[in-house]
Amino acid sequence: MTPTSPQNSEPGADPRRLAYLGTLASGLAHEIRNPLGTMKINLQLLEEDWADAANNREKKTLKKINLLMKEINRLENILDDFLRFARGYRLKPVDRDVNAILGEVLEFVMPEAESHGIRILSLLEPGVGKYPLDVNHFKQALLNIIVNGQQAMENGGDLIVRSHREGKQISIDITDTGAGIAPENLEKIFNVYWSNKKGGTGLGLAFTRRIIEEHGGDILVQSEPNVGTQVTIQLPASPSANG
Template identity: 40%
Template structure:
């Protein structure tokens, strides 16, 4: 009878198993990304030709021609939807190293909120900012963290539709730096809140179900955590807490 494996041996086996799974995931992600690209190319050609067919709807003279153009428009809309889903999938599946740089979290969220100012005015949504001016520096990959924040703010706007309030608040915690995003939207029940970060889960018509999973993936790759509190009919609060610089290695981390 062979002796039971020692702790060091168990750790080694666990590490080998992790590396094997990680390698398999990378291969699968690369394959999925290649497949998505292959689908996108003919889809783009189809959409462009549909746009040409639908270039001048006023030229349709008969009821049959108008019905045909209406069907062309429907197919074109579905092509756009598929392209958007493929783009979301490519962002979610992509594996890349993070380029961590000393950054100001206030600047990152401010840039994202500015992107939504026009939409906020159109939808009568007030954006409130309570940003700690003395916030310490954190290490961020500015491109990927901005994409994660855009997904979270977009989700908040969609939850409010028209008339509402989005509050962005930054502050220092015992272990790092935090950001709250609080909306006055429709909120979620417990089941939805639990499943919202699952890939392909969506409560929206036409949603890819990849925006929030991508956001969490990016945030956790930064060594940060994201929590959600929500109440149906009352709104939702996302809290992201980034580790203090001393606790975060300044090298490259991987989004996996």
């Protein structure tokens, strides 16, 4: 996806009209997703049918099927990211052990990461304690950051997840040894639809920042090209979650 001009919010736009447009757009996304699912299932069957392609003609057909499958997966990703972003929700924060949540997310991503030559190092400081978290949304935010880190390490690397507490503030650092972010792009990465990845949606970090801020927290990014990136989530002593 090509970088587009950032547009996080429209000052002065009628909120009711925006909400209506949002509803329309999510409806459309849902409508597209169902037939897409049917197409995908049938393509999968076709893929199986042609899996043992013998001659050139058959191999060419299989290649086209694979390409269609890739594009369908891409469309599904776009719709999923969009729906996550556009869907109305209300956070339901409940006091949860921050390290336990981090541990669950790491366990979830571990197999996929390892298969891509990525080593996950978890440095969770004991006694970090609890914070009011909407577990599903917070996990999704963490996942978005971790997936970006993995995608930045095409040839493998280290993903370091650290938690610590300073006074009453809890910090979570997610560091990768990947491609890094060019200084001129650093301010754009949270903009909706800004992506420099093939197949990227540019919605992951925008959504992540919204979730973290709705938990009363902050998200910061430091990066050096060809060295890596560190994303820090700061959760304050006294949360003022406004979700």
